[in-house]
Amino acid sequence: MSRIKRLMAMCLIAGLSAAPALQADDTIRSEHAQKTLEIYRTIVEVDTSKRMGNTTKVATYLAGELVAAGFPPEDIEVPMTGEFASLVARYRGNGSTDKKPILFLGHMDVVEALADDWERPPFQLTEDGTNFYARGTIDNKFGVSQLTSTFIRLKKEGFVPDRDLYLVFSGDEESGMSTTRMLAYERPDLAEAEYALNSDAGGGVLDAEGNAVAYRIQAAEKTYATWEMTVRNPGGHSSRPRQDNAIYDLADAIKAVQAYQFPVQWSEMTLEYFQHTGEQLGGELGDAMVAFAYDPQDEAAAARLAQEPSYVGTTRTTCVVTMLQAGHAENALPQSATATVNCRIFPGVGVAAVEDTLREVVDNEAVELTMLADPTESPMSELRSDVVAAVGKAVHRRYPDVKLIAYMESGGTDGMHFRNAGIPTWAVSGVFMNPDEMFAHGLNERVPIKAFYDGLDHWSVIIRELTTP
Incomplete structure (x- = not known):
């Protein structure tokens, strides 16, 4: 049995006894849900595409929310790289261990969206009872808002991690990645991190009927x-x-x-990914995945x-x-x-x-x-059992039987630069959705409303699991 399979099996077993998720109605009414939606709506409705900039506006807003929640102003930074802003927010640990910090990655910028081509206004958060629509709803303001609100939630609850945690949000991931390079290569404080968790990829796969097929941990990218x-x-x-x-x-x-x-x-990781996904997906496409896994x-x-x-x-x-x-x-x-x-x-x-x-x-x-x-050619980040177990606990609260699968991202994220800087990086988004319904970078980008609310506990579970003595 490969190392990846052993780690995934451990996580699956651990998740079978996990407590069920909160009911959707209770979740939607919670203070955390309201704050997350408020942050989400605010930043989605700011056009942070390259031609408009505006990442400074978003970064400053997020910084203000963190300070209002009790984070010391000196621990919140909005560094500039040319015309693009980043956000670095430190959540101080209690120093009870000598463990190195964990970074939580996301990007505040979006790809351009031409309003004349969209069925809905691209920079206004709208919904139809099933999905939220707007540019950035999934890529990557979903992750940015959920991470930010989780930091706020934990701070208000009085949680103190056993090590430092950092929000690290870039400002031009969709274009030149100048802010990403600065954060990955020019910040000695961030370079001390043990690893990074990225909100910009990974996540759960649903089939056309809404059934959970797998949860993907991005461990490499093209x-x-x-x-x-x-x-x-x-x-x-x-x-x-x-x-x-x-x-x-x-x-x-x-x-x-x-x-x-x-x-x-192919690689061992991509073949295992197709085997597990194909077995769950079934049908013509699933059969092709399994066939490819056994004979690429x-x-x-x-x-x-x-x-x-x-x-x-x-x-x-x-x-x-x-x-x-x-x-x-x-x-x-x-x-x-x-x-x-x-x-x-x-x-x-x-x-x-x-x-x-x-x-x-x-x-x-x-x-x-x-x-x-x-x-930038980046290496694969080998999975580690504590991270897989923590992510598995968060995932199995919603879908107790779903398998966790390591995979290679066909796109590119900030993670490539952090991996090249020597910081192992895994993308573990809290979203579950059908990948064919995502439309990131395309027309009428969307995210299921259910996925938004179901993911509210995702990051807090992971953080508590990884940083509670």
Whole structure:
């Protein structure tokens, strides 16, 4: 039995005797629920996308809430990195042990949202009886609000941990990660942490009928890398078309990228993830997961998983065109055309190798390929029994029989930089939802109202388990 399986089995057994969760009505009426919703609504309704900024506004608001709850002002910071704010809040321990601090991660910024494209206003928290809707409802203001309100709740209850705890919220995770790099590499106090728990990934998986399939602990993530593909041309008058055209040539390159699939890859962790998830999910998709887990060279199973946006990233490196820019006038031939290609690279695959593959796929020396920023390749964080047990206790209060599964994130989070800084990091969000209903970064982002209220005790259970002598 692998180490991951042993740890998961321990946590499952421990959770079977856990007390049932509070009834939803009691939870919704609680002071903690009202404060969490207040914080959630306030920060969701601030546009913290890169073009608007506003992370300073959110960070300052959260800082004020923490101070009002009894945290000393000197323990709350709003450091700036260029135009972006971060939040660092220290919850002082009693010094009864020599254990190092724990970091709790989240990010206050969001991806842009064009109001004209949304069915609902993207920066107003609305609901329909089933879901909360707005940009950031799941990514990641769900985690930020739940963590902040948990710190407030514990402080008001007089809880004193046996070590220091830190809220560490970045301000540009969705763009340059300059605040993340500062927090991970330039803060000696945070560098002393024993490990970090991230609210920006992980969490429970529900099937289409709302049944709990698994709880995922994010222990690794793919490398995030972006290139620009550019074609240049002398251009000319639109009434005199040329055989070579920057837009047409770029379109050929884009279609080549679209048609190419990177080879299937796997690790012990991803195979265990597909085995457990597939067994619970069942049906055609579940059968494909199980088949892939037993034989990752099963081409039919891999092809079936490649059809699923929620799972294809766990099976291979992916590259996709996300932005276009071309031409300068409607009556002129384009002098340049550029496409942005975002890649999520399977751990162990070098960034340079992916660039070489893109060049081969495009097969046109006239297409310039320029990397944007410096990619970060991060290691896997091996699971540890105390963290798995604490998370399991929180999860099993809601779903006593659900299995905890380590997995690799197909996207990228702040966790990559903290792992590279030598701080083991696991993402353990309190949300349970159908991944196909998430729409993070997309239109009409949402989170189930039930998931919001059911997750209110998630972080307090974990913190008490890990920091009570």
